Amino acid sequence: MPAVYAPSFIPGDFDAEVIHGGDLKETVARVAEHEPVALIAGIESGVELADAPSEAFGLLTNGSQLSSARRDKHRTLPAPRLIRGHRRPVQATLRTSGLPLAT
Structure with a gap:
C-alpha cells in the first residue's frame, strides 16, 4: 500500500481484502466469493475497477x-451528451498550467 494511504486505512473496517493483480476475471471471481450487494470504490483511483x-x-x-470520465473531470463535460444524446455543444477549456484561461 502506498504510504500516503496508510494513515486512513483501518483494516478492521473490512471483512476481506481482495487485491487486483491485473486480471479482471480473477478479481471478479474473488469478490464473488463474498456475495457482494454493493461495490464502492474506496479511493478515486478505484472507480474504474469498481465499475x-x-x-x-x-x-x-x-x-x-463512462468510468474514465468520472476520473478525468475534463472528459466529464461532454459526458452528458453521450448519455442523453444532447446536440448542444459544451464550451470547455482545459487548464494545464498557471496561465490565465483563454475563452
Whole structure:
C-alpha cells in the first residue's frame, strides 16, 4: 500500500481484502466469493475497477462506459451528451498550467 494511504486505512473496517493483480476475471471471481450487494470504490483511483465488477454482478452501478470520465473531470463535460444524446455543444477549456484561461 502506498504510504500516503496508510494513515486512513483501518483494516478492521473490512471483512476481506481482495487485491487486483491485473486480471479482471480473477478479481471478479474473488469478490464473488463474498456475495457482494454493493461495490464502492474506496479511493478515486478505484472507480474504474469498481465499475466493471459491479456490472458483472448486476448491482446498481454507474456502469463502466463512462468510468474514465468520472476520473478525468475534463472528459466529464461532454459526458452528458453521450448519455442523453444532447446536440448542444459544451464550451470547455482545459487548464494545464498557471496561465490565465483563454475563452
